[in-house]
Amino acid sequence: MSVPSDVRPAKKLSEAHRGRRTATLSDVAHRAGVSVSTASKAINGKTDVSEQTRRNVLRAAEELDFSPNVLARSLISGRTGTVGLITHDLEGRFSIPMLMGAEDAFGMNKVSVLLCDARGDGIREQHHLSVLLERRVDGLIIVGARPDPRPSLGRNLPVPVVYAYAPSTDPDDLSVISDxxxxxxxxxxxxxxxxxxxxxxxxxxxxxxxxxxxxxxxxxxxxxxxxxxxxxxxxxxxxxxxxxxxxxxxxxxxxxxxxxxxxxxxxxxxxxxxxxxxxxxxxxxxxxxxxxxxxxxxxxxxxxxxxxxxxNLEELGRRAALRLSEAMDGRVTAGTEKVACRVVVRGSTVG
The missing domain is CATH 3.40.50.2300 (Response regulator)
Incomplete structure:
Protein backbone atom coordinates (compact mmCIF):
# COMPACT_ATOMS: atom_id res chain seq x y z
CA MET A 1 0.00 0.00 0.00
CA SER A 2 1.39 3.40 -0.94
CA VAL A 3 2.05 6.11 1.66
CA PRO A 4 0.01 9.30 1.17
CA SER A 5 2.19 12.06 -0.21
CA ASP A 6 1.28 14.52 2.55
CA VAL A 7 2.91 12.26 5.22
CA ARG A 8 6.34 11.87 3.55
CA PRO A 9 7.64 15.42 4.19
CA ALA A 10 6.81 15.07 7.89
CA LYS A 11 8.85 11.86 8.04
CA LYS A 12 11.84 13.54 6.42
CA LEU A 13 11.52 16.47 8.83
CA SER A 14 11.45 14.12 11.80
CA GLU A 15 14.59 12.33 10.57
CA ALA A 16 16.34 15.65 10.10
CA HIS A 17 15.33 16.76 13.59
CA ARG A 18 16.66 13.54 15.12
CA GLY A 19 20.00 14.03 13.46
CA ARG A 20 20.39 17.59 14.67
CA ARG A 21 22.63 18.22 17.72
CA THR A 22 21.11 20.28 20.53
CA ALA A 23 22.79 23.65 20.84
CA THR A 24 24.85 24.29 23.98
CA LEU A 25 25.78 27.46 25.84
CA SER A 26 29.25 27.11 24.32
CA ASP A 27 27.70 27.18 20.83
CA VAL A 28 25.80 30.36 21.71
CA ALA A 29 28.96 32.00 23.06
CA HIS A 30 30.91 31.05 19.92
CA ARG A 31 28.17 32.39 17.63
CA ALA A 32 28.00 35.67 19.58
CA GLY A 33 31.79 36.02 19.81
CA VAL A 34 31.90 36.13 23.63
CA SER A 35 33.06 33.89 26.46
CA VAL A 36 30.79 31.21 27.95
CA SER A 37 30.70 33.22 31.18
CA THR A 38 29.51 36.36 29.38
CA ALA A 39 26.89 34.39 27.47
CA SER A 40 25.61 32.96 30.75
CA LYS A 41 25.35 36.41 32.31
CA ALA A 42 23.49 37.78 29.32
CA ILE A 43 20.96 34.94 29.24
CA ASN A 44 20.36 35.12 33.00
CA GLY A 45 19.77 38.88 32.97
CA LYS A 46 22.85 39.93 34.93
CA THR A 47 23.56 43.65 34.99
CA ASP A 48 27.31 43.54 34.33
CA VAL A 49 26.82 42.93 30.58
CA SER A 50 26.43 45.70 28.00
CA GLU A 51 23.09 46.00 26.24
CA GLN A 52 24.70 45.39 22.84
CA THR A 53 26.38 42.21 24.09
CA ARG A 54 23.11 41.02 25.58
CA ARG A 55 21.32 41.55 22.27
CA ASN A 56 24.06 39.67 20.40
CA VAL A 57 23.88 36.71 22.78
CA LEU A 58 20.08 36.53 22.75
CA ARG A 59 20.03 36.73 18.95
CA ALA A 60 22.57 33.89 18.77
CA ALA A 61 20.51 31.83 21.21
CA GLU A 62 17.40 32.37 19.10
CA GLU A 63 19.18 31.45 15.88
CA LEU A 64 20.48 28.23 17.45
CA ASP A 65 17.14 27.45 19.16
CA PHE A 66 19.01 27.32 22.47
CA SER A 67 16.95 26.66 25.61
CA PRO A 68 18.86 25.74 28.79
CA ASN A 69 17.20 23.02 30.87
CA VAL A 70 16.48 23.38 34.57
CA LEU A 71 19.63 21.54 35.66
CA ALA A 72 21.81 23.65 33.39
CA ARG A 73 20.25 26.85 34.64
CA SER A 74 20.83 25.79 38.24
CA LEU A 75 24.47 25.01 37.50
CA ILE A 76 24.91 28.35 35.76
CA SER A 77 23.13 30.49 38.35
CA GLY A 78 23.80 28.49 41.50
CA ARG A 79 20.03 28.26 42.11
CA THR A 80 17.36 25.64 41.59
CA GLY A 81 14.45 28.05 41.17
CA THR A 82 12.55 26.45 44.08
CA VAL A 83 11.76 27.48 47.64
CA GLY A 84 10.21 25.44 50.43
CA LEU A 85 7.15 26.41 52.47
CA ILE A 86 6.67 24.38 55.65
CA THR A 87 3.32 24.92 57.36
CA HIS A 88 1.85 23.81 60.69
CA ASP A 89 -1.67 24.97 59.79
CA LEU A 90 -3.60 21.71 59.75
CA GLU A 91 -6.78 23.08 58.13
CA GLY A 92 -5.09 25.27 55.51
CA ARG A 93 -7.26 28.25 56.51
CA PHE A 94 -4.22 30.45 56.99
CA SER A 95 -1.47 28.74 55.00
CA ILE A 96 -3.37 28.41 51.69
CA PRO A 97 -3.97 32.17 51.25
CA MET A 98 -0.32 32.79 52.21
CA LEU A 99 0.82 30.16 49.70
CA MET A 100 -1.23 31.89 46.99
CA GLY A 101 0.35 35.24 47.83
CA ALA A 102 3.84 33.74 47.86
CA GLU A 103 3.29 32.02 44.51
CA ASP A 104 2.10 35.32 43.00
CA ALA A 105 5.28 37.04 44.13
CA PHE A 106 7.63 34.21 43.17
CA GLY A 107 5.87 33.68 39.84
CA MET A 108 7.30 36.95 38.53
CA ASN A 109 10.77 35.40 38.91
CA LYS A 110 9.70 31.92 37.76
CA VAL A 111 10.32 30.40 41.20
CA SER A 112 8.28 27.36 42.27
CA VAL A 113 7.04 26.75 45.83
CA LEU A 114 7.21 23.27 47.38
CA LEU A 115 4.58 22.94 50.15
CA CYS A 116 5.09 20.62 53.14
CA ASP A 117 2.67 20.15 56.07
CA ALA A 118 4.42 19.49 59.40
CA ARG A 119 1.04 19.05 61.17
CA GLY A 120 2.20 20.77 64.34
CA ASP A 121 4.94 18.16 64.87
CA GLY A 122 8.52 19.35 65.45
CA ILE A 123 10.01 16.02 64.32
CA ARG A 124 8.00 16.12 61.10
CA GLU A 125 9.17 19.71 60.58
CA GLN A 126 12.81 18.59 60.85
CA HIS A 127 12.14 15.79 58.36
CA HIS A 128 10.62 18.20 55.82
CA LEU A 129 13.50 20.61 56.42
CA SER A 130 16.05 17.89 55.63
CA VAL A 131 14.20 16.80 52.49
CA LEU A 132 13.89 20.37 51.18
CA LEU A 133 17.57 21.09 51.81
CA GLU A 134 18.48 17.85 50.01
CA ARG A 135 16.48 19.18 47.06
CA ARG A 136 18.65 22.29 47.25
CA VAL A 137 15.84 24.80 47.63
CA ASP A 138 17.01 28.41 47.47
CA GLY A 139 15.15 29.52 50.61
CA LEU A 140 12.47 28.62 53.15
CA ILE A 141 9.23 30.13 54.46
CA ILE A 142 8.03 28.71 57.79
CA VAL A 143 4.31 29.18 58.61
CA GLY A 144 3.21 28.60 62.21
CA ALA A 145 -0.06 27.04 63.36
CA ARG A 146 -0.94 30.04 65.53
CA PRO A 147 0.25 33.66 65.61
CA ASP A 148 2.54 33.20 68.63
CA PRO A 149 6.36 33.19 68.74
CA ARG A 150 7.94 29.87 67.79
CA PRO A 151 11.48 28.51 68.18
CA SER A 152 14.02 29.53 65.57
CA LEU A 153 15.47 26.93 63.21
CA GLY A 154 18.89 28.35 64.06
CA ARG A 155 21.53 30.38 62.28
CA ASN A 156 23.44 27.53 60.59
CA LEU A 157 21.12 26.75 57.68
CA PRO A 158 22.64 27.04 54.18
CA VAL A 159 19.69 29.07 52.85
CA PRO A 160 17.79 32.14 54.10
CA VAL A 161 14.59 31.67 56.12
CA VAL A 162 11.53 33.88 56.60
CA TYR A 163 9.00 33.11 59.34
CA ALA A 164 5.39 33.97 58.41
CA TYR A 165 2.27 34.35 60.56
CA ALA A 166 4.11 33.08 63.66
CA PRO A 167 7.28 35.08 64.43
CA SER A 168 10.59 33.52 65.41
CA THR A 169 11.74 33.94 69.00
CA ASP A 170 15.14 35.05 67.68
CA PRO A 171 15.15 38.81 66.97
CA ASP A 172 17.95 38.26 64.44
CA ASP A 173 15.59 36.21 62.26
CA LEU A 174 13.19 37.83 59.79
CA SER A 175 9.49 37.41 60.59
CA VAL A 176 6.40 38.72 58.75
CA ILE A 177 3.16 38.75 60.74
CA SER A 178 -0.32 40.27 60.79
CA ASP A 179 -0.77 43.38 62.94
CA ASN A 312 -4.53 40.20 54.68
CA LEU A 313 -2.94 36.75 54.54
CA GLU A 314 -2.30 36.82 50.78
CA GLU A 315 -0.42 40.08 51.23
CA LEU A 316 1.44 38.51 54.15
CA GLY A 317 2.48 35.63 51.87
CA ARG A 318 3.56 38.07 49.14
CA ARG A 319 5.54 40.11 51.62
CA ALA A 320 7.26 37.01 53.02
CA ALA A 321 8.15 35.91 49.47
CA LEU A 322 9.54 39.34 48.58
CA ARG A 323 11.66 39.42 51.73
CA LEU A 324 12.93 35.92 51.01
CA SER A 325 13.79 36.92 47.43
CA GLU A 326 15.76 39.88 48.77
CA ALA A 327 17.59 37.62 51.21
CA MET A 328 18.43 35.17 48.40
CA ASP A 329 19.94 38.11 46.53
CA GLY A 330 22.10 38.95 49.54
CA ARG A 331 19.95 41.76 50.99
CA VAL A 332 19.32 40.14 54.37
CA THR A 333 17.23 41.93 57.01
CA ALA A 334 16.13 40.98 60.52
CA GLY A 335 13.33 41.75 62.94
CA THR A 336 9.54 41.54 62.75
CA GLU A 337 7.54 43.20 59.98
CA LYS A 338 3.80 43.70 60.52
CA VAL A 339 1.26 43.60 57.69
CA ALA A 340 -1.72 45.93 58.12
CA CYS A 341 -5.23 44.42 58.25
CA ARG A 342 -8.45 45.72 56.69
CA VAL A 343 -12.13 45.80 57.57
CA VAL A 344 -14.59 43.96 55.31
CA VAL A 345 -17.97 45.60 55.90
CA ARG A 346 -21.14 43.48 55.76
CA GLY A 347 -24.68 43.62 57.07
CA SER A 348 -23.97 42.92 60.75
CA THR A 349 -22.71 46.50 61.31
CA VAL A 350 -24.30 48.49 58.47
CA GLY A 351 -28.00 48.11 57.73
Whole structure:
Protein backbone atom coordinates (compact mmCIF):
# COMPACT_ATOMS: atom_id res chain seq x y z
CA MET A 1 0.00 0.00 0.00
CA SER A 2 1.39 3.40 -0.94
CA VAL A 3 2.05 6.11 1.66
CA PRO A 4 0.01 9.30 1.17
CA SER A 5 2.19 12.06 -0.21
CA ASP A 6 1.28 14.52 2.55
CA VAL A 7 2.91 12.26 5.22
CA ARG A 8 6.34 11.87 3.55
CA PRO A 9 7.64 15.42 4.19
CA ALA A 10 6.81 15.07 7.89
CA LYS A 11 8.85 11.86 8.04
CA LYS A 12 11.84 13.54 6.42
CA LEU A 13 11.52 16.47 8.83
CA SER A 14 11.45 14.12 11.80
CA GLU A 15 14.59 12.33 10.57
CA ALA A 16 16.34 15.65 10.10
CA HIS A 17 15.33 16.76 13.59
CA ARG A 18 16.66 13.54 15.12
CA GLY A 19 20.00 14.03 13.46
CA ARG A 20 20.39 17.59 14.67
CA ARG A 21 22.63 18.22 17.72
CA THR A 22 21.11 20.28 20.53
CA ALA A 23 22.79 23.65 20.84
CA THR A 24 24.85 24.29 23.98
CA LEU A 25 25.78 27.46 25.84
CA SER A 26 29.25 27.11 24.32
CA ASP A 27 27.70 27.18 20.83
CA VAL A 28 25.80 30.36 21.71
CA ALA A 29 28.96 32.00 23.06
CA HIS A 30 30.91 31.05 19.92
CA ARG A 31 28.17 32.39 17.63
CA ALA A 32 28.00 35.67 19.58
CA GLY A 33 31.79 36.02 19.81
CA VAL A 34 31.90 36.13 23.63
CA SER A 35 33.06 33.89 26.46
CA VAL A 36 30.79 31.21 27.95
CA SER A 37 30.70 33.22 31.18
CA THR A 38 29.51 36.36 29.38
CA ALA A 39 26.89 34.39 27.47
CA SER A 40 25.61 32.96 30.75
CA LYS A 41 25.35 36.41 32.31
CA ALA A 42 23.49 37.78 29.32
CA ILE A 43 20.96 34.94 29.24
CA ASN A 44 20.36 35.12 33.00
CA GLY A 45 19.77 38.88 32.97
CA LYS A 46 22.85 39.93 34.93
CA THR A 47 23.56 43.65 34.99
CA ASP A 48 27.31 43.54 34.33
CA VAL A 49 26.82 42.93 30.58
CA SER A 50 26.43 45.70 28.00
CA GLU A 51 23.09 46.00 26.24
CA GLN A 52 24.70 45.39 22.84
CA THR A 53 26.38 42.21 24.09
CA ARG A 54 23.11 41.02 25.58
CA ARG A 55 21.32 41.55 22.27
CA ASN A 56 24.06 39.67 20.40
CA VAL A 57 23.88 36.71 22.78
CA LEU A 58 20.08 36.53 22.75
CA ARG A 59 20.03 36.73 18.95
CA ALA A 60 22.57 33.89 18.77
CA ALA A 61 20.51 31.83 21.21
CA GLU A 62 17.40 32.37 19.10
CA GLU A 63 19.18 31.45 15.88
CA LEU A 64 20.48 28.23 17.45
CA ASP A 65 17.14 27.45 19.16
CA PHE A 66 19.01 27.32 22.47
CA SER A 67 16.95 26.66 25.61
CA PRO A 68 18.86 25.74 28.79
CA ASN A 69 17.20 23.02 30.87
CA VAL A 70 16.48 23.38 34.57
CA LEU A 71 19.63 21.54 35.66
CA ALA A 72 21.81 23.65 33.39
CA ARG A 73 20.25 26.85 34.64
CA SER A 74 20.83 25.79 38.24
CA LEU A 75 24.47 25.01 37.50
CA ILE A 76 24.91 28.35 35.76
CA SER A 77 23.13 30.49 38.35
CA GLY A 78 23.80 28.49 41.50
CA ARG A 79 20.03 28.26 42.11
CA THR A 80 17.36 25.64 41.59
CA GLY A 81 14.45 28.05 41.17
CA THR A 82 12.55 26.45 44.08
CA VAL A 83 11.76 27.48 47.64
CA GLY A 84 10.21 25.44 50.43
CA LEU A 85 7.15 26.41 52.47
CA ILE A 86 6.67 24.38 55.65
CA THR A 87 3.32 24.92 57.36
CA HIS A 88 1.85 23.81 60.69
CA ASP A 89 -1.67 24.97 59.79
CA LEU A 90 -3.60 21.71 59.75
CA GLU A 91 -6.78 23.08 58.13
CA GLY A 92 -5.09 25.27 55.51
CA ARG A 93 -7.26 28.25 56.51
CA PHE A 94 -4.22 30.45 56.99
CA SER A 95 -1.47 28.74 55.00
CA ILE A 96 -3.37 28.41 51.69
CA PRO A 97 -3.97 32.17 51.25
CA MET A 98 -0.32 32.79 52.21
CA LEU A 99 0.82 30.16 49.70
CA MET A 100 -1.23 31.89 46.99
CA GLY A 101 0.35 35.24 47.83
CA ALA A 102 3.84 33.74 47.86
CA GLU A 103 3.29 32.02 44.51
CA ASP A 104 2.10 35.32 43.00
CA ALA A 105 5.28 37.04 44.13
CA PHE A 106 7.63 34.21 43.17
CA GLY A 107 5.87 33.68 39.84
CA MET A 108 7.30 36.95 38.53
CA ASN A 109 10.77 35.40 38.91
CA LYS A 110 9.70 31.92 37.76
CA VAL A 111 10.32 30.40 41.20
CA SER A 112 8.28 27.36 42.27
CA VAL A 113 7.04 26.75 45.83
CA LEU A 114 7.21 23.27 47.38
CA LEU A 115 4.58 22.94 50.15
CA CYS A 116 5.09 20.62 53.14
CA ASP A 117 2.67 20.15 56.07
CA ALA A 118 4.42 19.49 59.40
CA ARG A 119 1.04 19.05 61.17
CA GLY A 120 2.20 20.77 64.34
CA ASP A 121 4.94 18.16 64.87
CA GLY A 122 8.52 19.35 65.45
CA ILE A 123 10.01 16.02 64.32
CA ARG A 124 8.00 16.12 61.10
CA GLU A 125 9.17 19.71 60.58
CA GLN A 126 12.81 18.59 60.85
CA HIS A 127 12.14 15.79 58.36
CA HIS A 128 10.62 18.20 55.82
CA LEU A 129 13.50 20.61 56.42
CA SER A 130 16.05 17.89 55.63
CA VAL A 131 14.20 16.80 52.49
CA LEU A 132 13.89 20.37 51.18
CA LEU A 133 17.57 21.09 51.81
CA GLU A 134 18.48 17.85 50.01
CA ARG A 135 16.48 19.18 47.06
CA ARG A 136 18.65 22.29 47.25
CA VAL A 137 15.84 24.80 47.63
CA ASP A 138 17.01 28.41 47.47
CA GLY A 139 15.15 29.52 50.61
CA LEU A 140 12.47 28.62 53.15
CA ILE A 141 9.23 30.13 54.46
CA ILE A 142 8.03 28.71 57.79
CA VAL A 143 4.31 29.18 58.61
CA GLY A 144 3.21 28.60 62.21
CA ALA A 145 -0.06 27.04 63.36
CA ARG A 146 -0.94 30.04 65.53
CA PRO A 147 0.25 33.66 65.61
CA ASP A 148 2.54 33.20 68.63
CA PRO A 149 6.36 33.19 68.74
CA ARG A 150 7.94 29.87 67.79
CA PRO A 151 11.48 28.51 68.18
CA SER A 152 14.02 29.53 65.57
CA LEU A 153 15.47 26.93 63.21
CA GLY A 154 18.89 28.35 64.06
CA ARG A 155 21.53 30.38 62.28
CA ASN A 156 23.44 27.53 60.59
CA LEU A 157 21.12 26.75 57.68
CA PRO A 158 22.64 27.04 54.18
CA VAL A 159 19.69 29.07 52.85
CA PRO A 160 17.79 32.14 54.10
CA VAL A 161 14.59 31.67 56.12
CA VAL A 162 11.53 33.88 56.60
CA TYR A 163 9.00 33.11 59.34
CA ALA A 164 5.39 33.97 58.41
CA TYR A 165 2.27 34.35 60.56
CA ALA A 166 4.11 33.08 63.66
CA PRO A 167 7.28 35.08 64.43
CA SER A 168 10.59 33.52 65.41
CA THR A 169 11.74 33.94 69.00
CA ASP A 170 15.14 35.05 67.68
CA PRO A 171 15.15 38.81 66.97
CA ASP A 172 17.95 38.26 64.44
CA ASP A 173 15.59 36.21 62.26
CA LEU A 174 13.19 37.83 59.79
CA SER A 175 9.49 37.41 60.59
CA VAL A 176 6.40 38.72 58.75
CA ILE A 177 3.16 38.75 60.74
CA SER A 178 -0.32 40.27 60.79
CA ASP A 179 -0.77 43.38 62.94
CA UNK A 180 -3.24 42.03 65.50
CA UNK A 181 -3.08 45.12 67.72
CA UNK A 182 -3.88 47.21 64.66
CA UNK A 183 -6.72 44.81 63.84
CA UNK A 184 -8.44 45.48 67.18
CA UNK A 185 -7.97 49.20 66.71
CA UNK A 186 -9.46 49.11 63.20
CA UNK A 187 -12.48 47.15 64.43
CA UNK A 188 -13.38 49.65 67.14
CA UNK A 189 -12.81 52.59 64.82
CA UNK A 190 -15.29 51.06 62.38
CA UNK A 191 -17.89 50.54 65.12
CA UNK A 192 -17.42 54.12 66.32
CA UNK A 193 -17.94 55.33 62.75
CA UNK A 194 -21.24 53.41 62.77
CA UNK A 195 -22.33 55.46 65.79
CA UNK A 196 -21.77 52.76 68.45
CA UNK A 197 -20.59 53.87 71.90
CA UNK A 198 -21.28 50.96 74.28
CA UNK A 199 -19.08 48.24 72.80
CA UNK A 200 -18.65 44.87 74.49
CA UNK A 201 -15.71 42.60 73.66
CA UNK A 202 -15.92 38.80 73.62
CA UNK A 203 -12.59 37.18 72.77
CA UNK A 204 -11.20 33.66 72.50
CA UNK A 205 -8.53 31.62 74.22
CA UNK A 206 -6.36 33.97 76.33
CA UNK A 207 -3.43 31.62 75.73
CA UNK A 208 -3.24 32.95 72.16
CA UNK A 209 -1.19 36.10 71.72
CA UNK A 210 -3.59 37.26 68.98
CA UNK A 211 -6.50 37.15 71.42
CA UNK A 212 -4.71 39.49 73.84
CA UNK A 213 -3.33 41.73 71.08
CA UNK A 214 -6.71 42.28 69.42
CA UNK A 215 -8.26 43.30 72.74
CA UNK A 216 -5.33 45.60 73.47
CA UNK A 217 -5.80 47.39 70.14
CA UNK A 218 -9.55 47.71 70.76
CA UNK A 219 -8.97 49.16 74.23
CA UNK A 220 -6.52 51.70 72.82
CA UNK A 221 -9.10 52.90 70.27
CA UNK A 222 -11.82 53.14 72.94
CA UNK A 223 -9.58 55.15 75.28
CA UNK A 224 -8.66 57.50 72.43
CA UNK A 225 -12.42 58.14 71.99
CA UNK A 226 -12.92 58.69 75.72
CA UNK A 227 -14.87 55.43 76.11
CA UNK A 228 -14.58 52.18 78.04
CA UNK A 229 -15.58 48.61 77.25
CA UNK A 230 -19.23 47.81 77.96
CA UNK A 231 -19.00 45.66 81.07
CA UNK A 232 -15.66 47.30 81.99
CA UNK A 233 -13.47 44.54 80.56
CA UNK A 234 -13.24 42.00 77.76
CA UNK A 235 -14.23 38.40 78.45
CA UNK A 236 -12.14 35.46 77.26
CA UNK A 237 -13.15 31.88 76.54
CA UNK A 238 -12.82 29.61 73.49
CA UNK A 239 -12.89 30.13 69.71
CA UNK A 240 -16.37 28.57 69.32
CA UNK A 241 -19.91 29.60 68.41
CA UNK A 242 -21.10 28.01 71.67
CA UNK A 243 -18.89 30.37 73.66
CA UNK A 244 -20.09 33.30 71.57
CA UNK A 245 -23.72 32.48 72.31
CA UNK A 246 -23.24 32.02 76.05
CA UNK A 247 -21.02 35.08 76.52
CA UNK A 248 -23.44 37.26 74.55
CA UNK A 249 -26.41 36.14 76.63
CA UNK A 250 -24.48 36.97 79.82
CA UNK A 251 -23.30 40.34 78.50
CA UNK A 252 -26.78 41.45 77.42
CA UNK A 253 -28.32 40.30 80.71
CA UNK A 254 -25.85 42.36 82.74
CA UNK A 255 -25.49 45.31 80.34
CA UNK A 256 -28.64 45.53 78.19
CA UNK A 257 -27.65 48.94 76.81
CA UNK A 258 -24.71 47.41 74.88
CA UNK A 259 -25.05 48.53 71.26
CA UNK A 260 -22.13 46.63 69.67
CA UNK A 261 -20.19 43.43 70.28
CA UNK A 262 -16.66 42.95 68.96
CA UNK A 263 -15.76 39.25 68.76
CA UNK A 264 -12.30 37.65 68.77
CA UNK A 265 -13.03 35.60 65.66
CA UNK A 266 -15.86 34.87 63.22
CA UNK A 267 -17.06 31.73 65.00
CA UNK A 268 -17.66 33.74 68.18
CA UNK A 269 -19.36 36.38 66.00
CA UNK A 270 -21.75 33.80 64.55
CA UNK A 271 -22.64 32.66 68.06
CA UNK A 272 -23.23 36.24 69.15
CA UNK A 273 -25.64 36.88 66.26
CA UNK A 274 -27.58 33.69 67.08
CA UNK A 275 -27.89 34.71 70.74
CA UNK A 276 -29.07 38.21 69.90
CA UNK A 277 -31.73 36.78 67.58
CA UNK A 278 -32.96 34.50 70.39
CA UNK A 279 -33.07 37.53 72.71
CA UNK A 280 -35.20 39.47 70.22
CA UNK A 281 -32.41 41.99 69.48
CA UNK A 282 -32.09 43.06 65.85
CA UNK A 283 -28.66 43.03 64.18
CA UNK A 284 -27.45 45.64 63.35
CA UNK A 285 -30.37 47.94 64.29
CA UNK A 286 -30.18 47.28 68.03
CA UNK A 287 -26.73 45.70 68.34
CA UNK A 288 -23.93 45.62 65.78
CA UNK A 289 -21.68 42.54 65.70
CA UNK A 290 -18.18 42.28 64.28
CA UNK A 291 -15.65 39.44 64.00
CA UNK A 292 -12.01 38.82 63.14
CA UNK A 293 -10.28 36.69 60.45
CA UNK A 294 -12.85 37.14 57.64
CA UNK A 295 -13.35 33.39 57.28
CA UNK A 296 -15.66 33.77 54.30
CA UNK A 297 -17.59 30.52 54.64
CA UNK A 298 -18.67 31.67 58.12
CA UNK A 299 -18.89 35.42 57.57
CA UNK A 300 -20.95 35.29 54.38
CA UNK A 301 -23.13 32.41 55.60
CA UNK A 302 -24.17 34.32 58.72
CA UNK A 303 -27.57 36.06 58.82
CA UNK A 304 -26.98 38.93 58.49
CA UNK A 305 -23.54 38.54 56.88
CA UNK A 306 -20.79 39.26 59.40
CA UNK A 307 -18.51 42.31 59.19
CA UNK A 308 -14.98 41.10 59.93
CA UNK A 309 -11.34 42.16 60.04
CA UNK A 310 -9.40 40.52 57.22
CA UNK A 311 -5.84 39.61 58.22
CA ASN A 312 -4.53 40.20 54.68
CA LEU A 313 -2.94 36.75 54.54
CA GLU A 314 -2.30 36.82 50.78
CA GLU A 315 -0.42 40.08 51.23
CA LEU A 316 1.44 38.51 54.15
CA GLY A 317 2.48 35.63 51.87
CA ARG A 318 3.56 38.07 49.14
CA ARG A 319 5.54 40.11 51.62
CA ALA A 320 7.26 37.01 53.02
CA ALA A 321 8.15 35.91 49.47
CA LEU A 322 9.54 39.34 48.58
CA ARG A 323 11.66 39.42 51.73
CA LEU A 324 12.93 35.92 51.01
CA SER A 325 13.79 36.92 47.43
CA GLU A 326 15.76 39.88 48.77
CA ALA A 327 17.59 37.62 51.21
CA MET A 328 18.43 35.17 48.40
CA ASP A 329 19.94 38.11 46.53
CA GLY A 330 22.10 38.95 49.54
CA ARG A 331 19.95 41.76 50.99
CA VAL A 332 19.32 40.14 54.37
CA THR A 333 17.23 41.93 57.01
CA ALA A 334 16.13 40.98 60.52
CA GLY A 335 13.33 41.75 62.94
CA THR A 336 9.54 41.54 62.75
CA GLU A 337 7.54 43.20 59.98
CA LYS A 338 3.80 43.70 60.52
CA VAL A 339 1.26 43.60 57.69
CA ALA A 340 -1.72 45.93 58.12
CA CYS A 341 -5.23 44.42 58.25
CA ARG A 342 -8.45 45.72 56.69
CA VAL A 343 -12.13 45.80 57.57
CA VAL A 344 -14.59 43.96 55.31
CA VAL A 345 -17.97 45.60 55.90
CA ARG A 346 -21.14 43.48 55.76
CA GLY A 347 -24.68 43.62 57.07
CA SER A 348 -23.97 42.92 60.75
CA THR A 349 -22.71 46.50 61.31
CA VAL A 350 -24.30 48.49 58.47
CA GLY A 351 -28.00 48.11 57.73
Missing amino acids: NVGAGRLAVEHLLTCGRRRIGIISGDPGYGASIDRVRGAEEALRAAGLAISGDSAVFGSWTEEWGRGATQALMAQHPDTDAILCGNDQIGRGAIDALRELGRRVPDDVAVMGHDNWKILATGSRPPLTSVDM
